[in-house]
Amino acid sequence: xxxxxxxFRNGLATNVGGKAPFKRFSSQGWHFASAKGLPxxxxxxxxxxxRNPKIVWVTLGGYSRPWTPPNLLGADNNNVGRGHVFVxxxxxxxxxxxxxxxxxxxxxxxxxxxxxxxxxxxVGVYISDPEVTCSDYSLPNCPKFQVLGQGxxxxxxxxxxxSHGD
Numbered sequence: 001x002x003x004x005x006x007x008f009r010n011g012l013a014t015n016v017g018g019k020a021p022f023k024r025f026s027s028q029g030w031h032f033a034s035a036k037g038l039p040x041x042x043x044x045x046x047x048x049x050x051r052n053p054k055i056v057w058v059t060l061g062g063y064s065r066p067w068t069p070p071n072l073l074g075a076d077n078n079n080v081g082r083g084h085v086f087v088x089x090x091x092x093x094x095x096x097x098x099x100x101x102x103x104x105x106x107x108x109x110x111x112x113x114x115x116x117x118x119x120x121x122x123v124g125v126y127i128s129d130p131e132v133t134c135s136d137y138s139l140p141n142c143p144k145f146q147v148l149g150q151g152x153x154x155x156x157x158x159x160x161x162x163s164h165g166d
Contacts, residue, residue, distance in 0.1 A: 011032050014030070014031065015030050017092075033088075037095040038081075041061060043059070043061075050112075054090055055089050056088045058088070058110075061084075061108070082099075084106060108120045116129075116130050117145075125152075129143060129145075
């Protein structure tokens, strides 16, 4: 930030939902989505619905609580926001926080398993309850998450991969 010519700004470049139609092997149709509602912290992973590319899940790193006072050495901490898991149903134009009961810790990876969300975080792996899903994401606190596994240490996990047949 001391020597930055342009301030940090996260966002998504997409070829879904733009004004120009997407043209293969060209930049036509690509644009930056508005990403309204998405805090200004770095994006750690993205998952796209396999049948509806307008549904996008994004995870964020960093913390909701800024660790430096606002405007220290030119830092702008005004839009760090809250939450680490967000969903968009309009190709990234707007996002909704679905972090629910997760701890305030960076989420490093998102993996989808049917209707469940599996998250790799700095304090272990979390999975959403398959009975508390909401396909339209209109419920106030859905989904709910719980620690995956029993007796595992609270340790950073950076990636989650599903095995075939899981």
